[in-house]
Amino acid sequence: MERLDLRKLTGAHLKPYRSIDDEAPLPDEGGVLVSLARLKRDRAALAARKSPYGLLVNGDEKAAHLAPHLEDLAVIAINFGKFSDGRGFSLAHRLREDHGFSGEIRATGALIADHAEFLLRSGVSSVELADPIITAQFIKRLKLYSVWYQDAHDARPTALELRHGRTRKRLAS
Amino acid sequence: MYRYDDYDQTLVNQRIADFRDAVARRLSGHLSEEEFKLIRQMNGVYLQLHAYMLRVAIPYGSLDSRQMHKLAHIARIYDKGYGHFTTRQNIQYNWPSLREMPDLLQELAAVQMHAIQTSGNLIRNVTADQYAGATAEEVDDPRPYAELIRQWSTLHPEFSFLPRKFKIAVTASATDRTAVKFHDIGLILHDDPEQGRGFEVIVGGGMGRTPFVGPSLRDHLPEAQILTYLEAVLRTYNELGRRDNAYKARIKILVHELGAEAFRTLVEDEFAKLLPQADDLPQAELLRIRERFIVPELDALPARDPGFDAAYEKDEDFRQWVKVNSAPHKVAGYIIANISLKPYGGIPGDISADQMDLVADLAERYGHDEIRATHAQNLVLPHVKLRDLYDIWQALSVAGLGTANLDRASDIIACPGLDYCVLANARSIPIAQEISKRFAAKGREDLVGELKIKISGCINACGHHHAGHIGILGVDRKGEEMYQLTLGGSGDEQASIGQITGRGFDEAGIVDAVDTVVETYLGHREDHETFLETYRRLGPAPFKEALYGTA
Ligand code: SF4
Numbered sequence: 001m002e003r004l005d006l007r008k009l010t011g012a013h014l015k016p017y018r019s020i021d022d023e024a025p026l027p028d029e030g031g032v033l034v035s036l037a038r039l040k041r042d043r044a045a046l047a048a049r050k051s052p053y054g055l056l057v058n059g060d061e062k063a064a065h066l067a068p069h070l071e072d073l074a075v076i077a078i079n080f081g082k083f084s085d086g087r088g089f090s091l092a093h094r095l096r097e098d099h100g101f102s103g104e105i106r107a108t109g110a111l112i113a114d115h116a117e118f119l120l121r122s123g124v125s126s127v128e129l130a131d132p133i134i135t136a137q138f139i140k141r142l143k144l145y146s147v148w149y150q151d152a153h154d155a156r157p158t159a160l161e162l163r164h165g166r167t168r169k170r171l172a173s
Numbered sequence: 174m175y176r177y178d179d180y181d182q183t184l185v186n187q188r189i190a191d192f193r194d195a196v197a198r199r200l201s202g203h204l205s206e207e208e209f210k211l212i213r214q215m216n217g218v219y220l221q222l223h224a225y226m227l228r229v230a231i232p233y234g235s236l237d238s239r240q241m242h243k244l245a246h247i248a249r250i251y252d253k254g255y256g257h258f259t260t261r262q263n264i265q266y267n268w269p270s271l272r273e274m275p276d277l278l279q280e281l282a283a284v285q286m287h288a289i290q291t292s293g294n295l296i297r298n299v300t301a302d303q304y305a306g307a308t309a310e311e312v313d314d315p316r317p318y319a320e321l322i323r324q325w326s327t328l329h330p331e332f333s334f335l336p337r338k339f340k341i342a343v344t345a346s347a348t349d350r351t352a353v354k355f356h357d358i359g360l361i362l363h364d365d366p367e368q369g370r371g372f373e374v375i376v377g378g379g380m381g382r383t384p385f386v387g388p389s390l391r392d393h394l395p396e397a398q399i400l401t402y403l404e405a406v407l408r409t410y411n412e413l414g415r416r417d418n419a420y421k422a423r424i425k426i427l428v429h430e431l432g433a434e435a436f437r438t439l440v441e442d443e444f445a446k447l448l449p450q451a452d453d454l455p456q457a458e459l460l461r462i463r464e465r466f467i468v469p470e471l472d473a474l475p476a477r478d479p480g481f482d483a484a485y486e487k488d489e490d491f492r493q494w495v496k497v498n499s500a501p502h503k504v505a506g507y508i509i510a511n512i513s514l515k516p517y518g519g520i521p522g523d524i525s526a527d528q529m530d531l532v533a534d535l536a537e538r539y540g541h542d543e544i545r546a547t548h549a550q551n552l553v554l555p556h557v558k559l560r561d562l563y564d565i566w567q568a569l570s571v572a573g574l575g576t577a578n579l580d581r582a583s584d585i586i587a588c589p590g591l592d593y594c595v596l597a598n599a600r601s602i603p604i605a606q607e608i609s610k611r612f613a614a615k616g617r618e619d620l621v622g623e624l625k626i627k628i629s630g631c632i633n634a635c636g637h638h639h640a641g642h643i644g645i646l647g648v649d650r651k652g653e654e655m656y657q658l659t660l661g662g663s664g665d666e667q668a669s670i671g672q673i674t675g676r677g678f679d680e681a682g683i684v685d686a687v688d689t690v691v692e693t694y695l696g697h698r699e700d701h702e703t704f705l706e707t708y709r710r711l712g713p714a715p716f717k718e719a720l721y722g723t724a
Contacts (some may be wrong), residue, residue, distance in 0.1 A: 084211055084294065086334025090411045095333050112204070113211050114195065121330030133203065137194075145192050149183040149324045151452060159324075160454045161179035163461060169374070 008072065009120075009142075010127040011135040015104075017075060019056055033077050036061075039069055054104070059088030062123035066097045078124070089122040095170065096123035096153050113137035117145055121152035174237050174467045174543065175320045175588040177285045179319035183286045184327070185693045193275035196539060199271070217288025218274055220591050227266045227274060228291035229281060232317040233261035233343070234546040236286075241544055245529035251277050255639045258522040258530065260637060261340070261585055262300050263291055264545040267486040267593060294422075295333045296326035298406070299343045302350050303545040306468070306614065308501035311363050312370075315345040315461045318399065321455060325400050332407045336414035338423035339407070342378075344633055352548060352640055352664035354378045354386045357424045358406060360399070370396045377405060377428030377436070379605045380634035385425045386668045388433040390440065390533060396459075398444075398520035401451040405444035409436070416505035438556075455604035458661075469541030469556050474506025477559070484563040491566055494577040495617075499562070508559050510540075512569060513576040513584060518606050519611035521549035521587045531572050535565055549586055549625075551579065558610040582626060582691065586637055590630030590647060591654070597630035599654035600646025600680075607684045621691055623703045625664075641704050643687055654684040660690065660716055661708045672713055675721055686720055693719040 001046050008014075021115040022038045026045060026151045033056040039046065046053045054075030055066065066076070075093060078088045088107065095101040108128040116138050119127055148158050161167055177185075186498050192212070199209040212219070219226045229244070236244075244264055248256045251269040258264050269277055280288060286687035295379050299319045306314045326332070332339075342351040347361035354358035359375035371393045378387025392401050406424075413431075415421045428436045450535070486490050500509040502715060512532060515523050524532075536544045536554055537562040545553040559563060569575040577582045585608060586596065590601030603630055627641030631648075638644030655677040662671030678686050691704070692715050698707045 007645065021297075041480070058663050083208060085333055085416060086411055087416075088330070090408055095410075097450075112208050112212040113198075114191075114208075116329065118330045118333050137198065139205070141191060144194075145184075147180045147187065149184075149327055150329055151332045151454075158185070162180065163178070164454060164457050165455075165559050 010138055014126055014128060015025070015052075015075075015079070015105075017052075017054060019077075025049075030120050031074065033075070033169060036066065036069065043069075054106075056108075057091070059085055059091055059109075061091060061097060063091055063094035066095070067104055067114070070095075070103075073101075075104040075106055075126075077106040077108050077128075080107060080111055080115075083110040083112055089118060092119075092123040093153070103125055112126070113141045116141045117148075120154050121148065121150070121151035174235055175232075175316070176465050176467060177460060180609075181324075182282070182285065184283045185285075185289070188287065188328070189278045189282060190276060191568055192278065196271060196275055200417075202298075206220050206465050207281060207687065209261055211293070214293030215290060216278070217291040218271070219292050219588075221597070222591075222595050223266055223593070224270050225274070227262050227269050227277065227288055228259065228591070229266070229286060229288045230265060230291045230298040231262050231286075232323050232544050233299055233305065233316045234303050234548075235305075235316060237542045238533035238544070240284045240286055241278065241529050241533035241536065242427065243286065245526040245533065247277060247280060248290065248526040248529065255523055255525045257520075257589075258524065258546050258550045258552070260548050260550060260588075260635065261291075262303070262548055263635070264546070264598060278613060288638065289327060292338075294335045294337050294339075296329065296335075296339045296341065298377055299323050299326070300340070300351055300356075300548060302344045302346055303501065303547040303553050304346065304509055304555060305545075306543075307507075307509050308346055309501065310347050311345040312364050312423055313345055314466070315343040315360075316407070317360055317459055317466060318360070318362065318396070318461045320344045320466075321400070321459050321664055322403070325403070325455070326456075329407075333430060334409055335407075335411055337415045337424075339410075339424065341403075341477055345665065347481060348667075349664075349666040352637070352668070355380055355384075355637070355640055355664060355665075356387065358403065359387055362396075365393055368393050368395070368420070371397060372396065374402065376440075377425040378434070379425040380424065380637055380639050381422050382420050382632045382634075383426065383429075383724065384634065384639040384670045385429060386670065387425070390433070390437050397453065397456045399662040400455045401414065401447050402444055403438075405440045409439050409444055414437075430667070448707060467542075471507060471541070471556060474504075474558060474560075476505040478506065481559045484522060488563070489569075490575075490577070491563060494575060495562065495580065497577040498579045500607070502556065506559055508557055508562060510554045510557050510562065511547075511579045512554065512574050513578050514551050514574075515578055515609065516573055516576050517578075517583055520602050520611045521585050521605050522570075528574055531568065531574070535568060539565055546597045549580075549584065549668065551584070570704065578699065579616060580623045580625060582612040582624045583618060585609060585626045585628060586641070588627040588630050588636035590628070590636075594630060594635075597647060598632075598649040598658060599630050601628040601630040601645075601647060602603055602679065603638055603646060604656065604683060608687055611684060611688060612706055621704070622701075623690070623705075626687065627662075635666065638662070638666070639670045641671055642708070645687075647681060650677070653679070655679060658683065658686055658720070660713060674713065674717055689719050690716055 013025035361373040374391040375387040498511040540554040586604040587601040587605040591597035628645040629636035659671030
């Protein structure tokens with residue numbers, strides 16, 4: 001995974017994607033997000049456009065359902081329905097770990113600044129937040145932490161690696 | 174005792190800075206109460222009936238005198254001069270103000286303590302046997318494993334927004350003092366002659382509205398694979414646990430609804446996928462943690478001490494306390510001393526700042542600087558010399574900490590109940606106090622022997638009534654506080670769930686009912702049978718008859 005760049009993670013630097021309803025026509029230009037049903041139906045039309053496209057799924061979606069359709073996706077946006085619902089974290093983890101998805105995973109929906117570390121470390125690489133104040137808090141919060149215990153998906157070294165002077169298998173491979 | 178290194182300390186400090194920021198955002202209106210609730214709970218702050226409450230973690234129940242002195246200081250400065258030990262080896266403060274919480278947490282951090290994950294829907298403070306490192310019964314000290322799990326579960330990226338709270342206990346003894354089978358995950362360490370060191374893994378036990386003795390998912394899990402297995406269980410639960418109904422959200426319901434076999438298959442499939450990728454860093458880390466544990470250097474002493482023998486001979490009260498409140502130590506000349514926080518008629522688990530300071534002083538002077546908190550809301554000095562025991566007991570007695578009632582009728586576990594808790598149907602503490610007074614009469618408890626009474630103020634069962642030999646549950650009947658009685662529960666290695674006797678009792682009636690049950694036991698017991706043994710032999714019939722007559 002590429003190095004973490006806090007500026008690109010959220011706020012004004014995010015690549016814009018428009019979420020398109022299943023029945024709405026595809027716009028001529030610009031990145032779009034569609035549902036899994038639409039992706040299956042309109043794959044050719046999506047691929048024929050010049051702009052990138054991706055999936056918009058809910059946090060409770062099963063990674064295995066998405067697995068056959070990951071090729072050519074620029075982004076998978078995971079919608080967190082409630083800020084206390086942690087299923088999206090496991091979905092992000094599985095997309096990276098079980099299915100080797102290396103594109104952008106974007107978190108959207110009911111997110112607050114306090115999700116920041118958890119999202120990044122579960123494999124999310126960009127975060128769409130409701131307003132600029134939350135965005136500022138989010139970035140501030142990410143700068144607060146420098147120690148993590150668990151083996152996770154960001155490339156920052158964990159306390160265990162630092163203590164034992166070595167890199168995890170998962171990253172080394 | 175595990176000593177933090179810079180990483181541990183830095184993380185705790187950063188978490189406080191983060192929480193300080195969240196409190197500021199809440200006070201300035203940038204966080205809604207609902208959003209803030211999620212964050213404050215992860216940091217140990219809970220909203221009770223009258224005020225915010227802070228629950229401080231005592232990982233696997235171990236603390237030293239410096240930490241205990243700090244807890245006393247916090248009780249004085251931020252609370253009303255006392256603290257309350259809980260059924261999870263934690264301590265609660267009922268009166269600090271929200272504004273002061275970050276400062277309070279900073280004070281804790283100065284002695285390597287925190288309140289992280291003592292509340293909320295995530296992996297809670299890991300508990301372990303309070304006799305760890307002191308009892309000859311154990312395979313090994315379970316606490317390094319518990320510390321490994323503490324670190325792994327602290328701010329876990331994927332498992333911090335679970336359907337419901339998640340409790341893990343670790344024990345390594347044949348006698349279970351942790352209620353291991355009533356946990357979301359219970360780990361029992363063993364040395365298998367063929368397969369080597371590993372854990373039996375219990376998953377899906379619990380109390381609450383629907384109590385379960387957890388089924389065993391694995392007879393033997395090699396110790397090196399523990400974190401990988403936990404990851405498999407937690408991922409399965411995070412994805413499939415119910416989120417539509419808080420009462421059905423614990424892992425026990427998932428295990429029950431799927432069936433233990435189907436659940437095991439899901440976990441094993443996930444585990445098999447993870448295992449080839451699994452790193453051996455945790456195993457190296459376990460060794461490092463062991464090295465950072467301060468293991469007391471115990472002296473070589475004769476097995477008997479003349480001073481102790483003389484005091485034991487001449488002082489009847491001391492003799493009684495030794496018989497009831499002490500346990501054998503693995504090293505000759507040493508003993509494990511239990512400090513009861515259940516004075517007759519007192520509030521179970523409550524302790525004043527002065528008492529905390531005394532316990533800390535005793536631990537420092539006589540106890541190799543170690544103190545333990547137990548899930549039965551008592552304290553332990555795990556390493557004391559026989560020859561010092563009389564001095565210790567005298568000091569405890571003067572301070573009101575010398576009650577000789579460990580595992581006796583008045584050693585009651587009670588939840589905060591209607592005196593503090595928003596969810597309560599009925600009061601627990603006053604019932605505990607009344608029952609305790611009833612048994613205070615000299616000799617009565619002796620006659621009855623081991624008896625575990627546990628009281629919960631509502632079906633959430635924080636007072637573990639399902640696991641009480643005698644359990645009491647507060648219910649609401651048309652606005653009136655009523656109490657249901659259960660018999661035959663047990664939280665030990667032969668775990669069982671108590672059965673409801675029949676119709677409930679009012680406040681005065683429940684104390685009489687307990688009395689009736691105890692008298693019935695005394696009338697029916699054979700030889701040296703304990704209450705539980707008699708109940709298991711006879712079943713509920715004679716008790717029901719005594720309580721309700723032959724209808
Ligand atoms: S059992 Fe009920 S009343 Fe008692 S502490 Fe738990 S939630 Fe509150």
